[in-house]
Amino acid sequence: MSEHEPTPGYTEVADQDVRGLRVRSCRLGTAGGEPVAALEAVSFRQRFGAVAVAAEGIGGVETRPEFRRQGYMGRLLRRSLSGMQRRVDIAFVSDGIEGVYEKFGFVSAVSEGRLIVPVRNIERSVGAVPGAAVPGVRTGTSADLPAMIRLYNSAHARRPWTHERQADWNRLVPQTTWKPGSQTLIVQTRDAVTGYAVLEGRAFGDPLGTPSVDELVAADAGAARLLLTAIAGFCWQRRLSEFGVREPSDGLVGRVARRMGCTYQERFPPSGGMMAAILNRSELLRRLEPELRRRAAGGRSDSVHETAYDGLRRGSLLPDDGALVRLLLGYWSLDDLDAHGGSVPERYRDLCTAWFPGGGSPSLPMPYAHRLDRY
Incomplete structure (x- = not known):
């Protein structure tokens, strides 16, 4: 050799x-x-x-x-x-x-989506976009990270594909000689942080383009509006007409932006992108049984649940692991399975519809890969 x-x-x-x-x-x-x-x-x-x-x-x-x-x-x-x-x-x-x-x-197993918010819509909604700082919004520091982590986990606690952020989490992009790094805005209400936004750092000297917000999380609609207004003011100063926010459309921030008027751009790649593979089907489903029971919300008899769940673990029900992981994550609903040539026995259809409602439903938010947690 x-x-x-x-x-x-x-x-x-x-x-x-x-x-x-x-x-x-x-x-x-x-x-x-x-x-x-x-x-x-x-x-x-x-x-x-x-x-x-x-x-x-x-x-x-x-x-x-x-x-x-x-x-x-x-x-x-x-x-x-x-x-x-x-x-x-x-x-x-x-x-x-x-x-x-x-x-x-x-x-x-997950789409790529972001909100596109026109500055003029914010102007109409709040009356005017100030060129100066928005009252209640300040620049963030590293001391704000614990509050940001708590807000994030609270806002996305049941969202598929999200990571569980630990107390030592810090994926903000650091400032370097030629790059400003992540820029953080904080909404401060009395002694509490009630919202934050992380703007994507651009290299110094880059031509002005549509600003991107890597993450925007708020405890309530008021904090979300303040952050959107502050970012719109940033764009107004630079004569930019819109900005993008990398957040799902069914979250609090997405609902506030939709009321103000925005576009949601979503891409479903036929191949590649953010992908998943089941390695141990039986063990994964054993860990996820509490989640399946939560989605079903006790509306089916225990005997039907146990029989269907046993078939799911053994692979006699939904034997295709690729289809199963898409259903578990909410990338597909049962209707999507039907559209791709799959099926479930009629006696289990009601239960499987509850187990696999697709993202964006009351029991299961849409799956979303937050940019600051990608590796």
Whole structure:
């Protein structure tokens, strides 16, 4: 074997990412110790509604140019997924390449959406957009992070695909020499923080374009309106006509923006994008049984629930894991399953309709991948 020929060996090294996430480095190497292909397995907890489960995500995938198109990445993915299967019951990809990850059981499982808010609509709604600061809104600091984490978890506690933020969370983009980093606005009501917005940092010297808000969370409609007004004022000063907010349309901020007048842009990729794969079906469903009972809200007999749930765990009911994860996350409803050629027995249809209502329903918010939690 030559020095540059990849060995069949495979290594995993557990480490701690600077962003506070637990990361496992997975590699194929040469006989001389040089890497051929590498990826990161990132650990986090992902929500399926009111229940969060341990999960791992694939990121940082790369192969050295001289070893590409020779099957090494496929070998690496199979080995790393085998290791993931021993640790967690589900895996995710934050930004999958089209036509690649389907070979390993992944399916596109969340759409990409954002609110587009015209400045003139804010002007009409509040009477005028001030060029100065909005009363009650101030610039945020690192001391505001605990309150921001509490607000986020409260606002999105039952939203599929969200991460459960811990007390040490800080994914804000730091300021560097040529980039201002994340800019944070805070709504302060007496001694409490009742809302925040994180504006995407742009490189110094970038031409002015539509501003993007990475995240906007509020405890009430009043705080949401103050933040939207402050951002509109920022745009007004720069003679910009609109801004984007990366928040789901069915949340509090989305409802406030819709009342003011906005557009919601949503993209459903046929392949790639944000993807998921079930690794251990039975164990995943065991962990999610409380969530399925919550969605059904006790409206079906225990015997029907137990029989259907047992079939779901064993795979006799909805045997396609790809369809199942889309249904569990709310990316699909039962009607979507029907449209894609799937079906469930008629005796279980009412129960499955309650289990899988699709995102944006009263029992299940629409799934959303918040930008600051992507890896």
